Amino acid sequence: MESDLDRGSLWGDLLIVALVVLAAAGLFSQIELNEWLFASTRRWEALQVDELPAVLVVLATGLGWFAWRRYRDARAEVRKRQVAEARLEALLLENRRLAQQYLRAQEAERKSLARELHDELGQYLNAIKTDAVSIQDRLDAAQSQAVSAIIRHTDHLHAVVRDLIRELRPVALDELGLQAALEHYLDHCQRRMPRTRMSVTLNGDLDSLGELLNLAIYRLTQEALTNVSRHAQAGHVAVRVSRSGPPVEAADAVTFNISDDGRGADLIQTHAGLGLIGMRERVEMLGGLWRVTTGPGQGFSLFARIPVSIQGAMP
Template sequence: MVRRAWEWWRGQRILVDFAFMLPLLGISLLMIPQITGPSPLGEPAPGMPTPPNEWACLALTLMLCLPLALRRRWPRGVFAFVALVSFVQWLVGIQALPANLAVLVAMYTMAAELSLRWAVAAWAVVELGALLEVLREVDSRDWDAHRDMFLSWSFFVAAWWILGVYIRTRRAYYSSVEERAERAERERDTQVQIAMAAERARIARELHDVVAHNVSVMVVQADGASFAIETDVERARRALETIGDTGRHALAEMRRLLGVLREDDDAGSYAPQPGVEQLADLVEQIRSAGLPLEFEVAGVPLELSEGRQLTVFRVVQEALTNTLKHGGPRASAQVRLHYGDDALEVRVTDDGRGAAAPGDGAGHGLVGMRERVAVYGGSVRAGPRPGGGYEVVALIPVREETRV
């Protein structure tokens, strides 16, 4: 409860600045009677500032203090206004008031909120104002005293200015620390997802091997049973039993491996595998991760089997993941699908580090790509580009081949 109230309070910038302005306004109002009352020294000397009347002092105090409630909303405007009011006050010969400290507060805000150029400009304006105020009171007999006064004011102004610059520098440092922490957290999550994807790819390859082996056994046994069913019933019966046992074994293996693949999967147990149509979502996901990316499709799109579509998706995903890992902070990438008469060419290029990218020796992405594409009789070529960057080109046949 207290934390939420504090967070709400910090978000009300105008209200907070108004609260911090109230002490200066209160002190300035309390000192008005002392400033406007009769001086114990009598009338001021010629050329010296005259004490203002009560209404003029009240107006100046309000004009100098009230804008401070907006100092962080419009720091330049507030500083310019209070500096202009102080300059007009100096021109008409009215002595300095406690409310003139508002100029220092506005200068501090400029130094804490804006760039160093604006901070230096604000400091120069305040120093000029202090010099003008001192010069108005100088005569030939007490220049040394006024010089010491000017140096004291200069030191006081510099202290406020340095405090503002320090606050701005500290905020920038904490902001960069938070940004690095968020980036490290995102990279850690990405590494976890990459590791999970690699493990699932390995399990998927195992599933392919299990299914391919068992289905091959079942096909051979079914062929044998069909030939022997009329001449050797016992042999046909054993073949059918073998088919049943092999099928149950294959189903058990598939359930086990698919259970691992679907563990903690938010997409659900019956979510379809991604294909070519999901490449647009993948491209947007990679763009949101900070990688500039172009996506292009050339040729007439062909009807592809679900397995081929999954292979295309995984090749693009793995290539873009490698770009994110090794391309560098300023890399950009391009994904191009070219539909030919007999094959689909998938080309993923980037302009990152290329051959200069450090390898961690733990990746098997290219191996997985080649295995996936080789299932359909295709090929994968991957390596650094001559002009810099990296390129992955996969050629996937689109016509089914009958294998004996």
């Protein structure tokens, strides 16, 4: 179907043609173009040059027909392209919806696994340690040393389980909100990277974003700082998470930025890892903007801006 804009353009073009024809008719009636052409071409009567106006009329008619055919074909092609773009947009929306469902299922599975680790394995490790401590005082030196080793191994396993639970599902995120969870995780990262100075800025209301956005920001922070600890060799990392406005604003969005002064990378020669691809897909799935800025020796900067939907802002 033709849009109103297309119809307006068509009638506008026809009006221009009509005005030009009328102006040409008035002009030629004043300068008597036909008489002038007849007088100028009488000497070449044998060559039938005086029939040139008729030939020009036929040529103009043919060119007009040719232009109309091309115009009709072009409009048909534009309509096909519009239909294809509409279908592509629908497919992209469907793909985004499926990706959101997959993410919800993935996070639900992680939450269930973290709960099982905490309730089952964590509790049994505590019980093993409690039993070992209770019998340690009743044993001789050699046996007490063996029990001490059991207690140390239990403490180590308990720390490993605690880290796994933190990676699978941050407890603070469910209990205290995004800001407290980020502060707790960033403090943990600072202890894990004592040689890297970390500056943190958390602005705005970050505790009413909804579960999907909470998890997205937390996972972005996790992945980004994991990359810093593994690859960046940075002396300073700046973390900034801010919300642009109150929840009632239509343009409400969360801005996420992590940058370091490490060795950087050449994204042209180096393919993006699965971590970066997953981060980009997570942001784009929520309708956000994703940008990576880096270069050899120029550090690494990750930027994301994710809109906060009014309907899904509150948990």
